Amino acid sequence: MVTWIDALARTRRQIAGALSRVFSGRAKEDVPFEELEETLLRADVPVSLATRLVAQIEEAYKGLRVSRRDMLRKILRDSLARGAPTGPFAWPSQPRPVVVLVVGVNGSGKTTTSAKLAHHALRAGLKPLLGATDTFRAAGADQLKWWADKLGVESVAGAPHADAAAVAYDALDAAVARKADVLIVDTAGRMHTRQPLMKELQKVRTALNKRIPGAPHETWIVLDATLGQNALAQARVFHESVALTGAIVAKLDGSSKAGFVFGIAQELGIPVLFAGLGESAESLASFDPDEFVDALMGAEQQVTL
Numbered sequence: 001m002v003t004w005i006d007a008l009a010r011t012r013r014q015i016a017g018a019l020s021r022v023f024s025g026r027a028k029e030d031v032p033f034e035e036l037e038e039t040l041l042r043a044d045v046p047v048s049l050a051t052r053l054v055a056q057i058e059e060a061y062k063g064l065r066v067s068r069r070d071m072l073r074k075i076l077r078d079s080l081a082r083g084a085p086t087g088p089f090a091w092p093s094q095p096r097p098v099v100v101l102v103v104g105v106n107g108s109g110k111t112t113t114s115a116k117l118a119h120h121a122l123r124a125g126l127k128p129l130l131g132a133t134d135t136f137r138a139a140g141a142d143q144l145k146w147w148a149d150k151l152g153v154e155s156v157a158g159a160p161h162a163d164a165a166a167v168a169y170d171a172l173d174a175a176v177a178r179k180a181d182v183l184i185v186d187t188a189g190r191m192h193t194r195q196p197l198m199k200e201l202q203k204v205r206t207a208l209n210k211r212i213p214g215a216p217h218e219t220w221i222v223l224d225a226t227l228g229q230n231a232l233a234q235a236r237v238f239h240e241s242v243a244l245t246g247a248i249v250a251k252l253d254g255s256s257k258a259g260f261v262f263g264i265a266q267e268l269g270i271p272v273l274f275a276g277l278g279e280s281a282e283s284l285a286s287f288d289p290d291e292f293v294d295a296l297m298g299a300e301q302q303v304t305l
């Protein structure tokens with residue numbers, strides 16, 4: 001199991017040097033504030049947050065040296081707090097089934113994440129069902145089916161080029177008939193700039209809502225962390241079309257731009273619920289702002305070395 005410390009190693013390496021100089025400087029004149037700002041931006045921390053951080057650290061330089069690290073940690077931590085759930089994600093006890101629509105661009109990690117969510121539900125003692133509405137590519141359904149078999153979970157998939165909305169409807173029908181607690185609906189991810197995808201997602205939502213009013217109860221976007229800020233721009237487009245209720249950051253383990261996570265809550269106002277820290281079914285971690293910030297800043301000795 002990959003840990004937060006491992007997963008954030010690449011981003012941490014980017015900012016460690018600058019942080020170390022900021023924490024160890026004796027006088028304000030010794031501190032490379034500009035370098036700090038540049039480094040934060042390179043790690044895809046949003047501009048507004050980086051600017052505020054540097055200004056506050058400059059201000060705090062008048063105070064005790066020991067407080068700088070805590071102050072930085074607090075600012076970063078607070079900026080993640082907006083709309084964030086308190087504590088690890090727990091599946092709601094109502095309604096049954098809970099319907100989760102998983103969306104995102106090509107290759108962002110939707111299918112893998114859908115499988116990880118099914119595994120998470122299984123571990124919580126629930127019965128998940130996976131719906132494969134990616135009928136655009138034959139391999140899309142096969143990949144989800146492979147995961148379903150591996151996890152011992154039931155799945156419903158459509159024939160290649162079948163209507164995605166009809167498959168979603170059938171999957172929810174099956175989830176009700178088989179008394180599933182959670183239905184996870186994986187979707188196709190062609191380019192977000194192409195209108196057909198947004199139209200298709202809207203049709204999928206309408207079909208789910210037709211079968212159970214109120215469904216889907218959650219619409220989660222899977223963002224590829226290696227894309228950094230670019231993933232945020234994509235999320236905005238989805239948010240306008242399908243009203244996202246949460247974000248999952250996939251591939252955090254391969255990213256050196258994890259600072260973009262700060263922008264999700266700030267700019268989209270949706271909570272980050274999970275992070276993918278690896279490729280296995282177990283590698284989905286409930287998003288923990290404290291662990292995230294601590295892993296980003298590193299332990300004291302790691303940064304000041």
Ligand SMILES: Nc1nc2c(ncn2[C@@H]2O[C@H](COP(=O)(O)OP(=O)(O)OP(=O)(O)O)[C@@H](O)[C@H]2O)c(=O)[nH]1
Binds near residue numbers: 113252253
């Ligand atoms: N290291 C790592 N790899 C991941 C993670 N999540 C997904 N991947 C990998 O990313 C690649 C793409 O994942 P998919 O789940 O197929 O992405 P998708 O969004 O379903 O792709 P399309 O259906 O083609 O749009 C696969 O090789 C996954 O194993 C993660 O958290 N960490």
Ligand SMILES: [Mg+2]
Binds near residue numbers: 111
């Ligand atoms: Mg897929």
